[in-house]
Amino acid sequence: MIQINQSSSQPIFEQIITQIKQGVLRGHLKPGDPIPSVRKMALQLSVTPGTVAKAYNELERQEVIVTLRGKGTYIAEPSTNRPAEIQVTKAMKTLEDACMELIYLGITEEEMKEKIHTIYKQIK
Amino acid sequence: MIQINQSSSQPIFEQIITQIKQGVLRGHLKPGDPIPSVRKMALQLSVTPGTVAKAYNELERQEVIVTLRGKGTYIAEPSTNRPAEIQVTKAMKTLEDACMELIYLGITEEEMKEKIHTIYKQIK
Amino acid sequence: MIQINQSSSQPIFEQIITQIKQGVLRGHLKPGDPIPSVRKMALQLSVTPGTVAKAYNELERQEVIVTLRGKGTYIAEPSTNRPAEIQVTKAMKTLEDACMELIYLGITEEEMKEKIHTIYKQIK
Amino acid sequence: MIQINQSSSQPIFEQIITQIKQGVLRGHLKPGDPIPSVRKMALQLSVTPGTVAKAYNELERQEVIVTLRGKGTYIAEPSTNRPAEIQVTKAMKTLEDACMELIYLGITEEEMKEKIHTIYKQIK
DNA sequence: GTGGTCTAGACCACC
DNA sequence: GTGGTCTAGACCACG
Numbered sequence: 001m002i003q004i005n006q007s008s009s010q011p012i013f014e015q016i017i018t019q020i021k022q023g024v025l026r027g028h029l030k031p032g033d034p035i036p037s038v039r040k041m042a043l044q045l046s047v048t049p050g051t052v053a054k055a056y057n058e059l060e061r062q063e064v065i066v067t068l069r070g071k072g073t074y075i076a077e078p079s080t081n082r083p084a085e086i087q088v089t090k091a092m093k094t095l096e097d098a099c100m101e102l103i104y105l106g107i108t109e110e111e112m113k114e115k116i117h118t119i120y121k122q123i124k
Numbered sequence: 125m126i127q128i129n130q131s132s133s134q135p136i137f138e139q140i141i142t143q144i145k146q147g148v149l150r151g152h153l154k155p156g157d158p159i160p161s162v163r164k165m166a167l168q169l170s171v172t173p174g175t176v177a178k179a180y181n182e183l184e185r186q187e188v189i190v191t192l193r194g195k196g197t198y199i200a201e202p203s204t205n206r207p208a209e210i211q212v213t214k215a216m217k218t219l220e221d222a223c224m225e226l227i228y229l230g231i232t233e234e235e236m237k238e239k240i241h242t243i244y245k246q247i248k
Numbered sequence: 249m250i251q252i253n254q255s256s257s258q259p260i261f262e263q264i265i266t267q268i269k270q271g272v273l274r275g276h277l278k279p280g281d282p283i284p285s286v287r288k289m290a291l292q293l294s295v296t297p298g299t300v301a302k303a304y305n306e307l308e309r310q311e312v313i314v315t316l317r318g319k320g321t322y323i324a325e326p327s328t329n330r331p332a333e334i335q336v337t338k339a340m341k342t343l344e345d346a347c348m349e350l351i352y353l354g355i356t357e358e359e360m361k362e363k364i365h366t367i368y369k370q371i372k
Numbered sequence: 373m374i375q376i377n378q379s380s381s382q383p384i385f386e387q388i389i390t391q392i393k394q395g396v397l398r399g400h401l402k403p404g405d406p407i408p409s410v411r412k413m414a415l416q417l418s419v420t421p422g423t424v425a426k427a428y429n430e431l432e433r434q435e436v437i438v439t440l441r442g443k444g445t446y447i448a449e450p451s452t453n454r455p456a457e458i459q460v461t462k463a464m465k466t467l468e469d470a471c472m473e474l475i476y477l478g479i480t481e482e483e484m485k486e487k488i489h490t491i492y493k494q495i496k
Numbered sequence: 497g498t499g500g501t502c503t504a505g506a507c508c509a510c511c
Numbered sequence: 512g513t514g515g516t517c518t519a520g521a522c523c524a525c526g
Contacts (some may be wrong), residue, residue: 007314011525022224048526083229091229092239095222099243100146101215105207109244113237115216119223120233135501162514172503177514190379194511194513208332259516270472286499296518301499318498318526331477339477340487343470347491348394349463353455357492361485363464367471368481383510420511 001028004045012047016055021064024075027124033075035065125152128169136171140179145188148199151248157199159189249276252293260295264303269312272323275372281323283313373400376417384419388427393436396447399496405447407437 002019004012023029035041038056042049056073059065063079102112126143128136147153159165162180166173180197183189187203226236250267252260271277283289286304290297304321307313311327350360374391376384395401407413410428414421428445431437435451474484 006316006319008317012317013525018221018224021228025224025227051526054525088226088229088231091222091225095219095226095239096243097142098215098219098222099240100142100149102212102219103149103244103247104145105212105215107212109240112240112244115219116223116233116236116240119220120227120236123227137501161512174504175502178501180514191514192378193380193384194509195378196513205334210329261516266469266472269476273472273475285497298519299517302516304499315499320498336474336477336479339470339473343467343474343487344491345390346463346467346470347488348390348397350460350467351397351492351495352393353460353463355460357488360488360492363467364471364481364484364488367468368475368484371475385510423511426510
């Protein structure tokens with residue numbers, strides 16, 4: 001389900017985080033769905049449990065998942081809290097940098113918008 | 125001209141790279157314009173020359189700048205070579221991840237496209 | 249395994265690069281083989297880790313090796329991408345210059361071709 | 373006549389050396405032909421006289437040109453001395469390295485030999 | 497343990 | 512003056 005790229009420059013724990021979030025957005029994971037325990041996930045992905053734990057901790061901090069002590073870990077209900085301003089700003093900066101890079105590589109505004117559209121269509 | 129954020133998680137040498145590229149895109153830097161020598165830039169930014177040199181090396185590899193032996197460093201003529209496929213793929217992946225994150229934070233498709241439009245308007 | 253010539257005019261980091269590439273070509277290093285960590289290699293060769301790191305970075309950029317996060321560095325699978333045109337052109341220029349020099353020194357076409365043949369026989 | 377690439381990694385003085393040698397090999401320059409004074413050459417190439425002087429000094433050491441005091445500089449008669457062993461060895465090493473690089477980039481033995489043949493045909 | 501980044505300072509070749 | 516290379520050492524994130 002989750003695909004780890006061991007040789008990516010993106011840390012493994014971040015790959016887990018983004019893929020779980022994207023699984024939620026795409027509708028593969030719904031609120032209340034259980035996700036594997038740290039150890040099982042670690043086995044599945046062939047990574048150390050610490051790496052998975054780090055990802056789960058961050059996901060819990062962001063209220064993407066909830067851990068019910070002794071029962072397991074589940075996808076959380078969508079948060080009603082307004083997202084932290086800082087997170088939006090950071091993601092916007094990343095978006096802008098990626099755009100600039102793509103412009104530099106010759107991608108036109110139309111191609112870019114089409115790409116955005118494709119991404120939005122993917123989500124549930 | 126270039127603003128370094130010492131506490132950013134983005135390495136300093138990368139900040140230099142992206143800001144020079146963006147300077148070119150925005151038209152502040154034109155082909156043939158000289159850019160400060162490694163040592164001068166290092167003084168300006170209060171970083172070590174090695175860090176600036178690393179950025180300049182990468183920029184030269186990407187054909188953004190050219191160094192003329194013993195003379196200094198200049199903005200290169202726009203490259204005619206098609207950019208490596210892999211670079212585009214990588215930037216697209218970054219874009220997609222940033223988008224997904226923004227969607228997660230509640231940004232709509234319209235807002236996103238407007239953002240893209242704003243970015244494109246900035247450039248020369 | 250790798251022999252550094254401290255008094256060569258070829259930079260040490262380039263000597264490391266060419267020797268690893270040649271090790272692959274000669275079949276001493278196969279895809280998946282681990283290569284020593286930056287620090288171990290630095291100790292072996294009596295150079296600073298930074299120098300080895302620079303060589304490894306360049307080798308990774310050229311997809312000769314891959315680094316697995318926190319695990320170490322390995323010989324990469326042969327790349328399927330076509331090499332950049334510019335690389336071939338540059339190497340051809342170097343070849344031509346070396347040939348011209350050898351012609352100047354009295355080497356005949358036959359001797360040269362024999363030399364080429366010898367080189368090709370060395371490789372796996 | 374001589375083409376300098378200011379942004380090449382090969383030093384300018386070396387570019388002058390190799391191009392004069394290659395001019396001789398190709399027959400464009402014959403023994404006894406005059407070559408421009410240091411200053412004229414420097415003007416032609418838009419480089420500093422010191423750079424040209426360095427090239428001429430090296431060419432004279434290698435007995436490619438001769439300077440007749442007060443009369444100018446000329447292409448020398450072909451030397452009868454056997455070339456220094458060390459020069460041959462060095463050029464062979466360069467050739468081998470360039471070959472290995474080309475092999476790495478996928479050039480076959482046949483292509484390589486054809487290239488060699490082309491080079492030999494160019495010379496007088 | 498691994499590599500990545502950065503500092504501080506040296507020496508060199510080239511122009 | 513320029514950039515290129517190397518050393519010696521530090522700190523950090525990741526696994």
